[in-house]
Amino acid sequence: MKGLRKLDGRTQQGLGAMQSRLTVSQLIRYFATDLPKSSNYPRHARAFVDDCLQKNRPIDGVSFAQYTAYLPPNRVSPIRKFMLFFQQIGQPTVVPDPSGPTLPPAMNELVLRFIRDAKNLRGDRSKETYTKALNAFFAYVDGQLHLGQTASLSGQTVADFVHHLKAEDYSPFTVNLYLSAVKQLAVWCIRKRENLGLNGQQINELRDISDIRGLAIERTFYKDSLEANERRDLLAVPESARDLAIMALLSLEGLRTVEVTRLRLGDLDFDRGQLRVLGKGKHTRKPIKFFAECRQAVEAFLRETERWPIVPARQNESLFDELKTHQIRYVVDKYLRQQGLKRKGMSAHSLRHTAGQLLLESGVSLEHVQQHLRHETMETTQFYTKKQTQKTYLDQMPD
Known part of the structure; x- marks a missing residue:
């Protein structure tokens, strides 16, 4: 396979002790050794290996090409890295994990x-x-x-x-x-x-x-957010009206990726400046403020697709036809990289954090930010204030 690079030193040191016959879990555990704990590469690699075993195919370049033919690039990369690793360890025989105990x-x-x-x-x-x-x-x-x-x-x-x-x-x-x-x-x-x-x-x-008490979890800012000028620069680069509408809904309104895919034309109330959002795990839509800049981006997309003005007969029509969350993540990552903003912790969900963070920094009350982002508890929204405090701590403390 072209474009594959050598494994790093730690993995190479362990090759001598590698067995010629591995279970799926053993193989994936070896693969994950040099990866961050939060990496999703092992999960995608396991799915590929399981697919090969289920279809009785060898783990080779042909199977790789067939499996990844219709996958987005962000899912192909983990499997390509795994194939490099698999070649480096001598392509051992892989067998299914032994069956666990059967429940009575x-x-x-x-x-x-x-x-x-x-x-x-x-x-x-x-x-x-x-x-x-x-x-x-x-x-x-x-x-x-x-x-x-x-x-x-x-x-x-x-x-x-x-x-x-x-x-x-x-x-x-x-x-x-x-x-x-x-x-x-x-x-x-x-x-x-x-x-x-x-x-x-x-x-x-x-x-x-x-x-019975659970384990303590340290609540941290696991997602980064953009500064106001970074968001402005990001919204200036989308190549199509569709991409700009998606980016605006994420970074200005603070919608989750799945919430963007669920939007219908009937959820867009341009006259009253309201956006009705169906949250994750919810069955009812909640109205939030439909900001002017976002309205302009969405209207431009509707004009381009010849759906403006919105007529009653099209109220149940999806705003974005057959849009998937992985497609949104791909679009966001593309523009983040173009602007040099792709860094650790920066993803499509970071744009939701960006919306909340910048609303607070502009003087919007914590209660209103909670209502806009539709957080179940105030505690979740308070993480934005803690992050803001960390950012301003040195400047605000007297010398």
Whole structure:
């Protein structure tokens, strides 16, 4: 494969000890050794390897070309880097991971019933995440029982499960997510206690689960944001009315990428200067201020696509036809690089942070910024003020 560069020194030092036969997890773990913990490269590489194994194809250049033929560049790069790594370690034989313990039917049925009834799990991805978390918990329970240990859906076992995840180097975020899933299952079981035939002791054990504490997570500014002049320069470079409208909705209105894809023509109220937004995991649209500069960009796009003025018959039509979130990220990254603004922590979601940060710096109240960004809690919005405090600390402190 052309354009592949040599691996760095640390990986090369470990090649001598590399086995000729690896499971998928072993291979991906070796690949991730020299990558940042937050890197998404291992995830994309695993998807490629799994696809090769499922289709009984070799992990080679032909499979690479077939798999990446219709992928965006930001997904091709991780797999290209993996292919370089795979060649450097001698292309070992790769086999599927050994099957984990199978959940007993009763446990599996309990999980399925809970997922079906969980009203707060609106999307398929949320349901998959909770199913994975609960399966991990019950697999732990089953493993403990096979070792002769006492284990059940109880406070003590859940506490032991949390310690187990921590010992296995799961991130605090993942540990707390798994814990939240088990806690919600416990609440559901108590509510369904008559249908499940639970006795008093079992109910008390379920109630004990609510007292289990998660791991502390240091809340930091995991996303960068642009300064006012940087945002102005960024909005000056889009090559099309469509791209400018997307960039304006992200950086001026502070919309999430998925919220941009959900916009309909009926959500645009130019007369009242309002934009109706369907947030992530929501079923109702919330109105926010439709800023003049953003209105101009969106109107220019509508004129170009011959949909201006908006007629009632087209209210349910999507603003951007078949636009996907990965396409938005690609567009944003392209323009960030053109302006020399692509840096660590700077992404499409950073433009949402940019909108909130600059609104605060312009004097808009914290409460109004919270309402505009549609944060569930004030605590989330307060991170913007903390970031602003850090920026101005040295200048504001008396000598």
